[in-house]
Amino acid sequence: MPFSTVLVTGCAGFIGSHLCERLLRDGYRVVGLDNFDPFYPRAIKEANLAAFARHPHFTFHEADLRHGPAALPAIAVDVVVHLAAKAGVGPSVKDPASYLENNVLGTGHLLEWMRQGGSSKLFFASSSSVYGNAPEQPFREDVNTLATCISPCAATKLAGEQLVHTYHHLHLHKLDALNARFFTVYGPRQRPDLAIHKFARRLRAGCAPARSFLYSATAARPATTPTWPIPSTASPGACATCSTTPACSKP
Numbered sequence: 285m286p287f288s289t290v291l292v293t294g295c296a297g298f299i300g301s302h303l304c305e306r307l308l309r310d311g312y313r314v315v316g317l318d319n320f321d322p323f324y325p326r327a328i329k330e331a332n333l334a335a336f337a338r339h340p341h342f343t344f345h346e347a348d349l350r351h352g353p354a355a356l357p358a359i360a361v362d363v364v365v366h367l368a369a370k371a372g373v374g375p376s377v378k379d380p381a382s383y384l385e386n387n388v389l390g391t392g393h394l395l396e397w398m399r400q401g402g403s404s405k406l407f408f409a410s411s412s413s414v415y416g417n418a419p420e421q422p423f424r425e426d427v428n429t430l431a432t433c434i435s436p437c438a439a440t441k442l443a444g445e446q447l448v449h450t451y452h453h454l455h456l457h458k459l460d461a462l463n464a465r466f467f468t469v470y471g472p473r474q475r476p477d478l479a480i481h482k483f484a485r486r487l488r489a490g491c492a493p494a495r496s497f498l499y500s501a502t503a504a505r506p507a508t509t510p511t512w513p514i515p516s517t518a519s520p521g522a523c524a525t526c527s528t529t530p531a532c533s534k535p
């Protein structure tokens with residue numbers, strides 16, 4: 285095992301809780317940090333933590349990165365995985381200030397704690413949102429993200445990447461760091477604001493999303509097996525195979 289103690293910021297979140305479980309299962313010691321940011325309910329985050337909170341190799345610190353390096357544990361760790369952030373592109377348009385505070389200031393404080401001896405290895409969770417309105421798909425890492433980044437959330441992630449890069453150089457490469465741009469992550473415990481989670485919640489509540497979806501093979505069917513004439517129940521100009529579902533009032 286190349287290192288043994290890992291600090292996971294944002295450990296009570298969706299990805300953080302999966303990472304902690306995995307690290308503990310693989311025999312690492314894990315120091316978890318989270319401030320239970322109210323972006324979604326604390327109860328969900330406590331449930332995320334429940335599976336491993338009592339593991340003998342897990343220590344939890346309820347702390348807020350915005351409060352500076354002194355808020356971080358007074359120990360040294362081998363690696364830091366920095367997942368703590370205010371996530372979500374849409375909400376960041378309504379509340380950019382809290383994204384700046386948590387994602388830029390918080391990341392700056394973490395880096396300062398690392399420089400002061402906390403650790404010399406960092407994995408930073410950035411986001412594919414930095415590709416924003418890049419015209420070419422699939423996205424390329426060498427696209428000019430200064431030009432493509434078009435949301436406050438993405439801008440704070442890009443600033444985080446830049447801070448990590450700066451600390452790497454400023455301190456004579458004594459900070460080994462990796463900026464990783466996650467695309468939409470899905471799976472159990474997914475953040476409740478994400479689309480797949482919303483769709484699943486509505487389906488479980490017995491109602492289909494207000495928007496209709498058409499499976500690709502079904503969409504192709506009229507072209508191969510046409511049924512003429514189009515049934516009279518279909519509205520003028522509508523495709524006979526495209527049904528509409530009633531809108532769901534549930535969130």
Ligand SMILES: NC(=O)c1ccc[n+]([C@@H]2O[C@H](COP(=O)([O-])OP(=O)(O)OC[C@H]3O[C@@H](n4cnc5c(N)ncnc54)[C@H](O)[C@@H]3O)[C@@H](O)[C@H]2O)c1
Binds near residue numbers: 297299320347349
């Ligand atoms: N889930 C995705 O699809 C996705 C995609 C791209 C990037 N990311 C990035 O991955 C990381 C984890 O995402 P997630 O989906 O697990 O989000 P999440 O909201 O479930 O987890 C983030 C955790 O960080 C904590 N946190 C926020 N601000 C903090 C602060 N100032 N101090 C301490 N803790 C704080 C929150 O309480 C939360 O538990 C984030 O950095 C996010 O930007 C996620």
